[in-house]
Amino acid sequence: xxxxxTFDHIDAGYGRVQILHDLSFSVEEGEVFGVIGPxxxxxxxxxxxxxxxxVPNHGTITFNGHNITKMxxxxxxxxxxxxxxxxxxxxxxxxxxxxxxxxxxxGANHNEKTxxxxxxxxxKLTELYDKREIRAGELTLLDRKRxxxxxxxxxxxxxxxxxxxAAGLTEAEVQDVIKMVKNLKAAGYSIIWIEHVIxxxxxxxxxxxxxxxxxxxxxxxxxxxxxxxxxEEVYLGVEEExxxxx
Amino acid sequence: MENNGIALRKxxxxxxGIPMLIICIVICIALYILGITKTFSNNTMRYLLKIFxxxxxxxxxxxxxxxxxxxxLGQQVFVGIAGYSVAVFTSTFKMSMWLGLLVGAVIGxxxxxxxxxxxxxxxxxxxxxxTWLIAEAxxxxxxxxxxxxxxxxxxxxxxxxxxxxxxxxYALTLCIIALVVVYILLRTKTGLGLTAMRDDADASSSVxxxxxxxxxxxxxxxxxxxxxxxGMFALQKGSVLPSSSFSIDWTVAMVFIVIIGGVGTMAGPxxxxxxxxxxxxxxxxxxxxxxxxxxxxxxxxxxFLPDGIxxxxxxxxxxxxxxxxxxxxxxxxxxxxxxxNMA
Numbered sequence: 001x002x003x004x005x006t007f008d009h010i011d012a013g014y015g016r017v018q019i020l021h022d023l024s025f026s027v028e029e030g031e032v033f034g035v036i037g038p039x040x041x042x043x044x045x046x047x048x049x050x051x052x053x054x055v056p057n058h059g060t061i062t063f064n065g066h067n068i069t070k071m072x073x074x075x076x077x078x079x080x081x082x083x084x085x086x087x088x089x090x091x092x093x094x095x096x097x098x099x100x101x102x103x104x105x106x107g108a109n110h111n112e113k114t115x116x117x118x119x120x121x122x123x124k125l126t127e128l129y130d131k132r133e134i135r136a137g138e139l140t141l142l143d144r145k146r147x148x149x150x151x152x153x154x155x156x157x158x159x160x161x162x163x164x165x166a167a168g169l170t171e172a173e174v175q176d177v178i179k180m181v182k183n184l185k186a187a188g189y190s191i192i193w194i195e196h197v198i199x200x201x202x203x204x205x206x207x208x209x210x211x212x213x214x215x216x217x218x219x220x221x222x223x224x225x226x227x228x229x230x231x232e233e234v235y236l237g238v239e240e241e242x243x244x245x246x
Numbered sequence: 247m248e249n250n251g252i253a254l255r256k257x258x259x260x261x262x263g264i265p266m267l268i269i270c271i272v273i274c275i276a277l278y279i280l281g282i283t284k285t286f287s288n289n290t291m292r293y294l295l296k297i298f299x300x301x302x303x304x305x306x307x308x309x310x311x312x313x314x315x316x317x318x319l320g321q322q323v324f325v326g327i328a329g330y331s332v333a334v335f336t337s338t339f340k341m342s343m344w345l346g347l348l349v350g351a352v353i354g355x356x357x358x359x360x361x362x363x364x365x366x367x368x369x370x371x372x373x374x375x376x377t378w379l380i381a382e383a384x385x386x387x388x389x390x391x392x393x394x395x396x397x398x399x400x401x402x403x404x405x406x407x408x409x410x411x412x413x414x415x416y417a418l419t420l421c422i423i424a425l426v427v428v429y430i431l432l433r434t435k436t437g438l439g440l441t442a443m444r445d446d447a448d449a450s451s452s453v454x455x456x457x458x459x460x461x462x463x464x465x466x467x468x469x470x471x472x473x474x475x476x477g478m479f480a481l482q483k484g485s486v487l488p489s490s491s492f493s494i495d496w497t498v499a500m501v502f503i504v505i506i507g508g509v510g511t512m513a514g515p516x517x518x519x520x521x522x523x524x525x526x527x528x529x530x531x532x533x534x535x536x537x538x539x540x541x542x543x544x545x546x547x548x549x550f551l552p553d554g555i556x557x558x559x560x561x562x563x564x565x566x567x568x569x570x571x572x573x574x575x576x577x578x579x580x581x582x583x584x585x586x587n588m589a
Contacts (some may be wrong), residue, residue, distance in 0.1 A: 090445075091441070091442045098438070102455065103453035109454075111435065120574060151453055
């Protein structure tokens with residue numbers, strides 16, 4: 001299958017501070033593409049450039065055949081890029097179902113009748129279906145993260161961006177998340193997944209990119225990338241200690 | 247699973263549908279009949295028409311601040327503009343008060359449209375302060391504008407002032423229209439987005455809600471109805487003054503009504519409007535103290551009932567009145583009792 005997303009020599013940052021330096025990678029359609037890297041290496045900045053919160057100084061981003069480098073965020077949302085927030089931001093006063101319905105109606109231009117089915121499907125995929133009438137403010141952390149994903153799915157994306165959805169969860173919950181991502185992949189979504197929890201990356205991704213100082217350090221199959229010397233140097237030494245702390 | 251406790255919780259009861267509609271229609275018709283048949287004394291009608299106008303204003307301010315997050319402190323500008331329009335058309339041009347009211351509303355909406363160009367670049371505190379400054383600037387302008395007799399103010403031609411009973415009917419009609427507009431608006435696609443914006447504006451834009459369009463629509467509707475209500479207040483008083491027509495007291499009243507009743511609920515401002523008028527009439531016996539007492543009540547409500555009276559009751563008793571809630575099951579026509587049994 002072809003590439004759904006290509007970053008081509010991207011330089012980007014905030015104001016004069018350049019975070020991404022000559023970043024290039026591509027994501028194949030239908031795959032789970034993992035992104036790791038130490039704090040401050042530019043993972044979230046890469047997402048911001050991808051959804052349009054910042055515009056790159058140099059380079060091009062191609063999504064599904066469109067050059068989206070300078071497009072506005074809502075236009076990218078309508079093209080099919082769905083994001084989740086690292087810290088879940090549900091619409092707390094609305095029910096779980098309404099949260100997703102907003103995305104289906106406004107993000108995917110459904111009316112409320114056709115949007116209903118889209119929302120229910122997204123809730124089934126994220127295992128929130130039984131809790132659909134609960135106020136989103138009453139959800140647990142795991143369910144809030146599920147809701148973030150369900151809401152992104154409501155916009156009918158082709159590419160789904162997951163920003164640390166496993167962070168802060170218990171080991172059993174992390175397994176749930178891995179299962180859910182595998183379901184999403186089976187349902188045909190392409191996924192980019194930023195995560196610090198190493199286990200998720202090895203188990204669930206097809207390709208893994210390790211970033212360092214705003215540049216791609218290594219891209220490849222998850223296991224070899226994890227085992228490589230370079231990655232260990234910039235990243236794993238620190239991370240393994242963290243894991244033991246937990 | 248650890249979430250069972252939540253999953254088993256009863257869904258929210260929705261007080262809506264046919265029974266509620268019948269109750270509302272009965273109340274409205276009763277209010278009309280009691281007004282037309284002179285069952286109410288003139289004094290009672292004076293109170294009630296104030297309540298209707300304040301409910302209209304509160305409901306509109308709630309739409310802006312409660313739903314779109316635009317906390318305006320300058321809505322009195324529309325009260326003043328419409329009041330002056332009525333005065334100018336009836337006294338200076340010797341024309342009908344309806345024309346004055348209509349022109350006042352149109353000027354209000356056009357003015358709001360112009361203001362939105364500047365104001366919508368600001369958020370939060372900056373927006374609030376800017377709206378207030380603009381209202382003050384307009385007040386100063388009227389204070390020195392010869393055509394409207396400067397600080398001395400104007401009187402509305404007595405021949406044009408409607409009887410209390412007529413004004414009561416107009417105010418009731420305006421209030422009902424305002425409530426119906428808000429009710430319908432919240433049930434449209436835009437209304438779904440507005441409810442999302444109420445909870446988190448940034449997150450709502452990232453799922454495709456057009457924030458600018460929603461804000462503009464609310465601001466224009468709000469300006470229109472506040473202008474109409476303001477024009478009717480001027481008719482009730484019989485005169486306009488820059489210091490009182492453009493007074494921030496109008497907005498303070500709207501804020502009070504919304505806070506007491508419950509921000510972001512439709513029933514909140516209805517209760518808030520009733521409470522405000524009763525309180526302020528009662529407190530009129532204690533001049534000088536009234537604002538202090540109203541302020542203290544508002545503070546107590548903010549501390550102990552941050553969701554307002556209606557908002558707190560809804561959360562505690564797990565119901566929603568006039569709810570814009572969307573249910574995942576297609577709606578069936580059911581009685582109030584059966585609504586609780588969905589699961």
